[in-house]
Amino acid sequence: MTPRTEAFLSRVQERGEYDTRHEAERAARVVLALLGAHLVGRERAELAARLPETYALILLNPLPAEEPLTAERFVRATAAWIPGATEQTATWDVGAVLSAVSDAAGRELTDRILLQLPPGYDLLFGLPQPT
Template sequence: MTLGWEAFIDRVRERGEYDTVEEADRAARVVLALLGAHVVGTDRAELAARLPETYALILLNPLQAAEPLSPERFVRATAAWIEGASHATAAWDVSAVLSVAADAAGEDLTRRILLQLPAGYDLLFGRPQPS
């Protein structure tokens, strides 16, 4: 199921408790660009197909990470890209966006994406896995 742009951004805005659509959109763009650099192949294409076109194109941008970032470094990278963000606000941004993306992806695809990422991303996606 593909969410429309408005439905997607409304959910991000609600989860992130953003005052404006612009704040939610900025978080979504940064987090999905970083995620797209870490997820490859059919899983990335499948996730893109379930996102609004604006965000699908950002996710599919051919940026490729040299090495997978740990969840901690992913949050730090997000903070570096969002003006005025602290580590805490960036963690909030990441969780708001990735949990909505996980909802759009569904459980099976989210599980496959998590297999591509270092341990600990399950918490950022709001899908804690039993250890």
């Protein structure tokens, strides 16, 4: 595992309070596969360049989304892909991964990513927008 991958997974594991690296890795793979299906163009390419290679490839090669998922449906989809997950645990998983993604991306890119997503994703990234 590269130092970059190790650092990213450490952030996910710490934020998700996972007992094992495997749990952090599983959450990262699922959330990034779903996120990649919702991002296009320059933002997706820039984000991929700031992630460890393993996760960049997952982000760049997602299953195509038929329609943009609301933040709530994104959490439900995450729960469906993680064995034994509930909406509550999936919310935790999504927050752990997307906050680490936001750190890797930086605020300016994260703001541009949020413009591509339906309302409510700011909370999933841990960046509530002022009202």
